[in-house]
Structure formats: C-alpha cells, structure tokens
Amino acid sequence: MDITSLKAWEMKEKILNKEISSRELLEAHIKKIEEVEPEINAFITLNKEEALKEAERIDEKIKNNEELGLLAGLPIGIKDNIATKNLRTTCASKILENFIPPYNATVIEKIKANDGIVIGKTNLDEFAMGGSTETSYFGPTKNPINKNMVPGGSSGGSAAAVGANEVPLALGTDTGGSVRQPASFCGVVGLKPTYGMISRYGVIPMANTLDQVGVFGRDVKDALLMLNAVTGYDMKDSTSSKKSDLPISIDLNERINYLEGMTVAIPKEYIELGPSNKEVQAQFDNALKVFENSGAKIEIVSLPHLEYALETYYIIMSCEVSSNMSRYDGIRFGHRAEEYNTLDELYKNTRTEGFGEEVKRRIMVGTYALSKGLAEESYKKALKVRTLIKQDFDRVFANHDIILSLASPILPYEFNSVINDPIEMYKADLYTVPVNLAGLCSMSVPMGTVDGLPVGLQIIGDRFKDANVIKAGLGYERAVL
Ligand code: GLN
Numbered sequence: 371m372d373i374t375s376l377k378a379w380e381m382k383e384k385i386l387n388k389e390i391s392s393r394e395l396l397e398a399h400i401k402k403i404e405e406v407e408p409e410i411n412a413f414i415t416l417n418k419e420e421a422l423k424e425a426e427r428i429d430e431k432i433k434n435n436e437e438l439g440l441l442a443g444l445p446i447g448i449k450d451n452i453a454t455k456n457l458r459t460t461c462a463s464k465i466l467e468n469f470i471p472p473y474n475a476t477v478i479e480k481i482k483a484n485d486g487i488v489i490g491k492t493n494l495d496e497f498a499m500g501g502s503t504e505t506s507y508f509g510p511t512k513n514p515i516n517k518n519m520v521p522g523g524s525s526g527g528s529a530a531a532v533g534a535n536e537v538p539l540a541l542g543t544d545t546g547g548s549v550r551q552p553a554s555f556c557g558v559v560g561l562k563p564t565y566g567m568i569s570r571y572g573v574i575p576m577a578n579t580l581d582q583v584g585v586f587g588r589d590v591k592d593a594l595l596m597l598n599a600v601t602g603y604d605m606k607d608s609t610s611s612k613k614s615d616l617p618i619s620i621d622l623n624e625r626i627n628y629l630e631g632m633t634v635a636i637p638k639e640y641i642e643l644g645p646s647n648k649e650v651q652a653q654f655d656n657a658l659k660v661f662e663n664s665g666a667k668i669e670i671v672s673l674p675h676l677e678y679a680l681e682t683y684y685i686i687m688s689c690e691v692s693s694n695m696s697r698y699d700g701i702r703f704g705h706r707a708e709e710y711n712t713l714d715e716l717y718k719n720t721r722t723e724g725f726g727e728e729v730k731r732r733i734m735v736g737t738y739a740l741s742k743g744l745a746e747e748s749y750k751k752a753l754k755v756r757t758l759i760k761q762d763f764d765r766v767f768a769n770h771d772i773i774l775s776l777a778s779p780i781l782p783y784e785f786n787s788v789i790n791d792p793i794e795m796y797k798a799d800l801y802t803v804p805v806n807l808a809g810l811c812s813m814s815v816p817m818g819t820v821d822g823l824p825v826g827l828q829i830i831g832d833r834f835k836d837a838n839v840i841k842a843g844l845g846y847e848r849a850v851l
Pocket residue numbers: 498499500501523524543544545546547548549576687799
C-alpha cells in the first residue's frame with residue numbers, strides 16, 4: 371500500500387497506533403515529492419532538513435508516551451504567501467525572490483504547537499492574484515489529474531500537492547475563491563472558513579477585507595482536522611474573531627445523516643448564469659438529488675444583487691491591492707533595482723522589474739479607481755453594493771442552513787489559454803467572490819468528473835456557521851460514497 375494516498379486522519383490513526391513513525395511517514399512523502407515534483411511543480415521551496423528534525427522530535431514524544439497535538443506528525447504544505455521563520459517566503463514573485471521572514475505567521479505557530487510538520491512552501495499565482503497558478507515567477511503548477519491542464523488558483527500548488535499525494539493537508543488563502551476553485555480543479559476538498567476564523571497575522575495581504583486562510587484535505591474530515599488545528603482568536607490580528615476560539619466539534623459517527631431536515635437554498639441567479647457545459651450542470655443537478663433523497667429541503671431563492679458581485683469584487687480587491695503593494699519599494703525588503711539615479715527611479719525600476727503583468731494590472735486599476743474624483747463613483751459605490759450583496763445573503767440565511775452552487779463555472783483548462791483574456795479569467799470567479807464580499811464560509815467538495823476532469827460542489831454557510839458547511843459536506847460525502 372502507498373501510505374501517501376491515505377486520508378490525513380487515517381495517517382494520524384496509524385501514527386497514534388504506532389503502526390508507523392512520523393519519520394517514516396515524512397520520508398514516504400519526501401520520496402513522493404521527489405518522484406512527482408519535476409512534473410507537477412507544486413512547491414517553490416522545500417524544508418526537508420527542518421522537517422526531518424521535527425519528525426524526530428515528534429517520534430521522541432511518541433516514545434515517551436506524551437500526548438500529541440491534533441496534527442500528530444502529519445506533513446503539511448504551506449502556500450508561499452504565509453510567513454515562515456527562516457524559510458524563504460516569495461509570494462511567487464521576483465520582488466520577494468530571496469525574502470526570508472524573521473517570524474512565523476500565527477497559523478505556522480499553531481501547526482507546530484499541534485505537532486504538524488511544515489514540509490515546504492507551495493506555488494501560487496503571484497501575490498495570490500489569479501485563478502490558474504500560471505502567473506508564478508517560479509513557473510506554473512500542473513494539475514495532477516491531467517498534466518495538460520491548470521490546477522486552478524491562486525492556491526494551485528497547495529491543491530495539486532494534496533491531489534498528487536505530496537502532502538495530505540495544506541494551507542491556502544482565499545480572497546475571491548483561491549482555495550475553493552483549485553480544490554474543485556484538482557478533485558480535493560477546499561474549505562474557506564468565515565472571515566475572522568483563522569488569524570491572518572503573518573499572511574502577506576492581497577486584499578485585507580476579503581483575504582482568509584483556508585485548508586485543503588482529501589475529504590471533509592481532513593479539512594475539519596486542519597481547520598481545528600489552525601483556528602482560534604489571535605490578538606495579533608485585529609480582524610480575528612473571538613467566535614473562532616472554540617474548536618468546531620462535530621459528532622463523526624458514520625450513522626448520522628446530517629442532510630436530514632437541512633434547509634438548502636439554490637439562488638435562481640446562479641441557475642440563470644449556469645455553466646455553458648451541460649454535463650457540468652448535470653453533475654450539479656445530481657448532487658441536488660443526493661441532498662433531496664437524503665432528506666434535505668431544497669428551495670429556490672433570489673440574491674438580486676449577485677449580478678454585480680464580480681464588478682464589486684474586482685474594484686474593491688484592486689483598490690486594496692494597489693495600497694498593499696506600495697510597501698514593495700526596493701528599500702525595506704525584497705528586490706532592489708541595480709540601476710537608478712533618483713529615488714523615484716529606484717521605486718520605478720524596482721517595481722517594473724519585480725512585479726509581473728497581472729500584479730501591475732491590478733495596481734493600475736486600483737490606483738485609478740481610488741483617484742480623486744473617481745473614488746466616489748467607483749470605490750465608494752462598490753462598498754455600498756457590497757453591503758447590498760451581504761444583505762441578500764442575510765435574508766437567505768435567516769431561514770436556510772446552506773446555499774449550494776458550483777465552485778467554478780468552467781472545467782480545468784489548458785495552459786496559456788484563458789490567461790490571455792483577463793476578463794474571461796475574472797468571469798470564472800463568478801460563484802466564489804460573493805462569499806468573500808459577504809465574509810461567509812464555504813467549501814468545495816468533489817462531485818465527480820466530466821471528460822475526466824474534476825467538478826466541485828460549493829457549499830456556502832452563514833458567518834460563523836462553519837459547522838453547517840462541514841456537516842453538509844460530510845452528509846454529501848457519505849451519501850455518494
Ligand atoms: N481568482 C481571484 C482573483 O484573481 C481570486 C484570487 C484569490 O482568491 N486569491 O482575484
């Protein structure tokens with residue numbers, strides 16, 4: 371048996387039963403990484419030596435019969451926009467190519483405290499801006515299901531690493547879908563919890579009011595395990611919520627039917643904007659039948675402002691991006707241009723050399739939208755529409771447990787195709803961005819394949835009702851397996 375293909379919770383059981391050591395588990399994953407990485411390119415930087423030391427520390431704990439943390443020696447991939455002390459953190463950008471953070475993000479401290487092992491830093495679209503992991507300075511990641519296809523993005527490295535059995539668990543970030551969409555493309559589970567559930571201290575920001583750390587696993591139980599290891603209030607992050615302090619405790623008894631009596635909403639706007647591929651729609655319809663046959667109550671609802679979600683997201687996100695990116699000035703840290711005569715030229719040359727095309731595009735859009743005279747018309751209006759979108763969701767969640775949709779309107783696609791049309795690329799975020807605008811929680815769970823390519827079901831829940839999303843995911847998984 372190839373141990374790397376097990377679920378994270380199964381690996382954990384084997385460690386706790388002393389069937390395998392943490393070191394053996396880690397070595398099996400390192401071997402797998404060495405085998406597949408030349409083709410997949412899910413990692414930017416590996417952390418083998420430190421990881422081996424950690425595995426030995428954990429094995430020592432096991433030998434001494436000390437209690438292990440939730441992650442009990444499991445190897446974990448970390449998206450490379452999350453700061454890791456003494457381990458290069460690049461955001462997949464030339465501008466941070468050699469940046470070594472002097473501190474750990476809170477999520478890394480939590481992984482360590484829970485005896486998880488950081489095995490390496492995973493690939494992403496530059497600064498998490500994108501949906502295909504093609505804009506990485508370190509080259510694209512390939513989809514392990516079909517290597518001619520993109521893995522989705524921006525957390526494509528994390529999703530592909532879990533899909534290719536390089537790690538059982540990984541962290542990503544989700545500003546407008548970057549955990550759920552690559553999970554859908556790679557056939558794994560991706561969960562973006564409620565805004566405020568996971569500390570963002572040490573997570574390099576893209577758009578602060580939308581960014582949230584998310585988790586990847588092979589099934590819903592894996593995602594729950596990872597979420598409970600990293601959630602919790604953090605006074606170092608002013609957007610962290612005290613509501614995140616309790617672990618999400620769910621009875622995992624196999625006999626419980628979580629779908630029985632669950633109230634499920636389907637937005638009619640999503641039906642109208644349905645995918646062009648009929649078979650993808652059929653997958654979604656089948657999933658609805660599974661919910662219905664298991665006793666869920668399904669109702670069509672309306673989210674009237676949903677049609678403005680993409681524009682609203684791309685304005686707010688770009689404005690925040692343009693402000694966040696100003697710190698890369700070639701002076702404090704990161705890349706600095708070699709040739710310049712004046713201070714202005716230093717900034718200009720550094721940023722021209724250091725940023726890729728998509729990052730520059732968003733800085734320009736954001737700066738423009740925030741400019742005097744335009745900010746009222748664009749940025750401030752977008753904030754107002756954001757509130758309307760949030761209120762639409764509030765109305766639905768007043769009497770429904772979850773909302774269901776596809777995670778992505780399109781299947782994984784070939785390299786160098788959609789990326790050439792930025793608007794087409796942005797449109798692919800249709801189903802995921804409203805969730806970030808409203809600060810909700812949401813998860814993508816594999817539904818099956820169309821033409822051999824995975825399709826994900828998106829389960830959306832109200833703020834701090836992450837347990838509903840997880841229960842729905844568990845219920846669906848149990849009903850289809
Ligand atoms: N694809 C979206 C974008 O390009 C989402 C990115 C993300 O969630 N980090 O903005």
